[in-house]
C-alpha cells in the first residue's frame with residue numbers, strides 16, 4: 215500500500231516512510247492511495263477477535279511492507295500497557311446510548327491508542343535501520359504526555375517535549391516530568407504554546423540539524439495515528455447488538471478533526487455506520503463549518519476542555535480532499551485561500567452523514583451533572599461536550615476521550631466529588647524533573663545537541 219499527499223506534489227511513500235515523514239514535503243497530509251474494503255464476511259470474521267488481534271488485522275492492509283509476524287508483535291505490545299482487559303470497553307447507559315471508554319491507556323486519554331503504537335513503530339525502525347531517533351514535539355497537554363509514554367525507556371530513542379511553563383495542568387505536567395526515564399526531556403518553555411510551536415517549526419525547517427539528529431515529529435496528522443484510531447470504531451461497532459449497528463451515530467468530541475476523521479475513514483471502508491457528530495467546545499470552527507459550509511478561523515478562547523482548544527483543525531484537509539472530488543489542485547487552492555484570508559466558503563456544501571454541536575464553558579459543568587444524575591456516569595469535560603444533545607433517532611456511541619480523574623477541579627465543581635485514579639495519585643509523590651528553557655530555536659537546539667541519542 216502506498217500513501218499519497220492531499221496536495222499531490224509528493225512521491226507516494228510506503229507505510230514506514232509515510233510514518234517517519236509525518237507531514238508530506240508539499241505541505242499536504244498523507245492518505246491511503248485506495249481505501250481497502252471490508253465485506254460483511256470480513257466483519258463477521260473479525261467479530262470474535264480480541265482488541266490487539268483486530269488492530270493487527272486492520273493495520274496489515276496498510277503496513278504491507280512490515281512482515282506480518284513483526285507487525286502482530288508490535289501491535290500486541292502496544293496494548294499490553296492498557297489497564298482494562300477490554301482495552302476500549304463499550305458501556306451501555308440508557309436506551310440507545312453507549313459510551314466508548316478510550317481512557318484506559320497509560321496517560322488516561324485516547325491519544326494513547328495511537329502513540330503507544332507509534333512509539334513501538336519508532337523503536338522497530340531504530341532496530342531495522344540500526345539508527346537512533348530523536349523525537350521533538352510541542353504540547354498544550356495530552357499529546358506530549360501520550361508521546362512520552364509511547365517512547366519511555368525505548369533503546370535508541372530520546373524524546374523532547376516543549377510545553378508552556380505554568381500553563382498545562384499540574385497533573386499533565388507530572389505525567390510528562392515524573393517518568394524518571396533517562397530518554398525523556400520535559401522542556402518547560404518561558405512563553406506560550408504558540409511560542410513553543412513557532413520555535414519548533416523553525417528547528418524542523420533547518421534541514422541540516424534535522425537530518426543530523428534524525429529528528430522526528432509527533433504531530434496529530436501522522437498517518438499512523440489516524441489508522442490506529444480507526445480500530446476502536448471497528449471494535450465498538452462489532453460490540454453493538456447486530457440490530458443496532460446500521461443505525462449507529464458516533465459522537466466525537468474533537469478540535470483537530472483527528473478522531474472523527476478516523477471513524478469516517480472506517481465508514482468509507484465499507485463498515486455501515488449511519489452518522490458522525492462532530493462535538494466541539496466553544497472553539498467551534500468545525501461546528502460552524504458543518505452548519506454553514508464556511509471554514510473560518512476564530513480566536514482561541516481557553517476552555518474547560520483544553521485539548522480541544524484549537525483555531526485550525528489540522529486534520530481537516532483530509533476531509534477537504536474528499537469534498538473537492540479528490541482533486542489535489544483544488545485542495546491547494548482551498549488551502550491557499552484559507553491561509554491568505556482566514557476563510558473558505560464551500561459552494562453547495564454537502565455535509566453528508568455528519569452533524570455537529572457546540573458546547574460552551576458554561577454548559578460543561580451542567581452536562582457533567584446531568585449525565586451523572588441520569589445515568590450514574592461521570593464524564594470528563596471533553597466527553598461532556600459529546601453529551602450536549604443526542605439524536606433520538608439513532609443509537610449513539612459517545613467517545614469518552616479522557617478519564618474524569620484528569621480534571622478533578624471541573625468535576626468537583628460540577629458534582630461535588632473529587633475523582634481519583636491510582637496512577638495519578640502515584641505521580642503526586644514522585645519528583646518533578648523538568649528543564650526550564652527559553653522559547654528560542656537557539657536555546658532548544660543547544661539543549662538537543664547536549665542530550666540527543
Ligand SMILES: *Cc1c(COP(=O)(O)O)cnc(C)c1O
Pocket residue numbers: 323324325356357434467468469470471472473474521522596615616
Ligand atoms: C486530543 C484530545 C481531544 C481532541 O482530539 P482531536 O484530535 O482534536 O480529534 C479530545 N479530548 C481529549 C481528552 C484529547 O486529549
